[in-house]
Structures are given as C-alpha cells and as structure tokens.
Amino acid sequence: EQEADVLDRIPHSGITLRQFADDDLSAAHTLSRAVRWRHRPEDWRFAARTGKGIVAIDEGGALVGTAFAWEFGADAATLGMLIVAPDHERHGIGRAMITHWMHALEPRTLLLHASDAALPLADQLGFRRLGRIHQHQGAAFHPPLVSLPPGERLRPVGANDVPRLVELASRASGLDRGKLLPALLDIAGGIALDRDGELIGFALFRRFGDGHVIGPVIAPPSPDSCRAKALISHWLASNAGMFVRIDTPVELGLSDWLDDVGLPLADHIERTVSGPIPAVDSLVQQFAI
Numbered sequence: 001e002q003e004a005d006v007l008d009r010i011p012h013s014g015i016t017l018r019q020f021a022d023d024d025l026s027a028a029h030t031l032s033r034a035v036r037w038r039h040r041p042e043d044w045r046f047a048a049r050t051g052k053g054i055v056a057i058d059e060g061g062a063l064v065g066t067a068f069a070w071e072f073g074a075d076a077a078t079l080g081m082l083i084v085a086p087d088h089e090r091h092g093i094g095r096a097m098i099t100h101w102m103h104a105l106e107p108r109t110l111l112l113h114a115s116d117a118a119l120p121l122a123d124q125l126g127f128r129r130l131g132r133i134h135q136h137q138g139a140a141f142h143p144p145l146v147s148l149p150p151g152e153r154l155r156p157v158g159a160n161d162v163p164r165l166v167e168l169a170s171r172a173s174g175l176d177r178g179k180l181l182p183a184l185l186d187i188a189g190g191i192a193l194d195r196d197g198e199l200i201g202f203a204l205f206r207r208f209g210d211g212h213v214i215g216p217v218i219a220p221p222s223p224d225s226c227r228a229k230a231l232i233s234h235w236l237a238s239n240a241g242m243f244v245r246i247d248t249p250v251e252l253g254l255s256d257w258l259d260d261v262g263l264p265l266a267d268h269i270e271r272t273v274s275g276p277i278p279a280v281d282s283l284v285q286q287f288a289i
Contacts, residue, residue, distance in 0.1 A: 010096050017100060020053025027063040031083055038209025047081055050183050054100060056093045064088040067097035073176030076109045076278055094121055109275030119270055127272035134255045134268050137245040141262030143236035146229045154234055157190030157202060164199045172218045172286040174278025191234050193219055193227055203231035211243030217288035225254060228287035247289045254287060
C-alpha cells in the first residue's frame with residue numbers, strides 16, 4: 001500500500017486499513033462469497049455508491065476485510081458490509097474497522113446489525129442491543145388476499161410521491177432517508193398505500209443476491225398488521241416462484257405470518273446502537289428493513 005493511502009495499521013499483524021476503491025469491487029465480491037453472502041457485484045456497487053467503505057489489506061496485498069458506513073443527516077449513521085476473511089479471523093481486524101468508523105463518525109449515533117458471531121465484539125465496543133430482526137426467505141409462497149380498511153387501496157408509486165416516501169421512511173426509522181431512499185428508488189419498484197388520496201405507506205421490491213428483496217415496508221400500525229401484510233402480499237402475488245427475502249423486526253409480529261405464507265425463517269441478526277437511540281414516530285412503523 002502507498003503510505004498516503006493507509007488509514008491505520010493493526011499492530012503485529014501486517015494488516016493495514018485504507019479507503020475502499022472501485023478497483024476493490026471484484027475482491028470484495030469474492031470475499032463475500034467466501035462467507036456465503038448472496039451479494040452480486042451490482043449489490044456491492046450500490047453499497048459503494050451510497051456509502052463509504054474501508055478495506056483491510058494483508059502483507060501480500062490481498063483484501064481480507066471490508067466495512068461500510070452510511071450517513072443519515074448530521075446525527076446518525078449505520079455500519080454494514082462488515083466482513084473478515086475466514087482465515088484472518090481473531091486478528092483484531094473487525095474490531096479495528098468498527099473502531100475506525102466510531103472515531104471517524106463521532107459524535108453520530110451508530111447503528112449496527114450484528115450476527116451472533118459479531119455480537120460479543122459489539123458488546124465489548126459499547127453497542128447496546130435493541131432487538132432481533134428475523135430474515136425470512138423462500139420461493140414456494142402462497143400469499144393470501146388481505147383486506148384493507150375502508151377508503152384504503154394500493155397503487156403504483158409515482159415520481160411525485162418521492163418527498164412523501166422520504167418523509168414516511170424517515171419518521172418510521174428515526175433516520176434522515178433524504179439521500180438513500182431516492183437512490184433505492186432508482187433500482188426498485190414501489191407500491192403505495194393510499195387512504196382517500198393521501199399516501200400513508202409503501203413497500204419496495206428489488207433484485208438482490210440470487211433473488212429479490214422486499215423492503216422497506218412502511219405502514220401505519222394496526223391490530224392485525226393488515227396494511228403491512230397487504231403491501232407484502234402484493235409483491236409476493238406479483239412474483240410467484242421467485243426467490244424472495246424479507247427482514248422484519250421481531251417485535252412487530254410478522255414472523256409467524258411470513259412462515260404461514262411460505263417464507264420460512266432462515267436467519268436472524270441483532271440491532272445494536274452506540275449513542276442515543278433515534279426517535280421514531282409511533283404513527284408509522286417500519287415492518288421490513
């Protein structure tokens with residue numbers, strides 16, 4: 001590595017950290033395949049276009065770690081695409097990459113979705129657990145017809161809806177979605193939930209990995225989550241036989257329903273936070289991330 005490119009060095013390991021570059025895309029994709037992630041090169045390009053990345057490089061010049069950050073306004077950021085090559089684990093690479101972002105993004109609140117393997121490290125670095133997210137996926141689904149309350153209907157998302165979509169997504173997540181959501185809409189289809197001419201919820205659907213992903217799903221709460229179920233069922237009914245994934249917070253209670261419609265639970269991650277918890281609006285919820 002050129003000395004000017006080095007962001008940090010991990011003592012006694014020969015590992016250096018530097019910024020992610022476009023030339024790293026192929027090696028990063030190969031690394032994600034080594035840990036059985038489904039990401040395509042296009043998914044990596046989207047991550048690099050919308051966020052900032054760092055990589056860990058060993059003494060031989062091989063890419064052995066990645067970590068990305070996405071900034072949401074001036075107060076918060078999320079961390080992701082955190083990977084360490086299996087043959088370089090337990091050398092402090094993951095800790096060094098997360099610590100880099102904690103310092104670089106200070107004083108922002110940081111949100112990190114941690115696997116069971118990464119949770120002890122997140123705990124050690126001061127991240128607090130917020131709740132579990134269930135990952136459901138499959139191709140043999142049979143979506144039911146879900147009735148909406150009177151005056152509500154589903155319709156395609158239009159170009160004029162973007163400011164309202166950003167508002168709803170920001171209120172539901174507690175994060176400023178003004179930059180990321182328009183970028184997501186460039187590669188996703190959208191269905192809107194309309195109440196007497198007012199857009200009150202939506203769900204996006206896009207290619208991801210070797211299938212498709214539904215999310216975010218944003219809707220007002222209801223006792224039986226019928227609005228979120230209607231939005232999800234729309235995309236399932238429109239894409240019969242395709243491999244589909246959806247990630248939903250456990251506390252919102254969709255997991256059993258997703259199992260029943262043919263999207264079984266495949267994995268889980270833990271939401272963690274360092275800093276103040278972003279304030280969300282109770283009148284609208286994020287049923288899928």
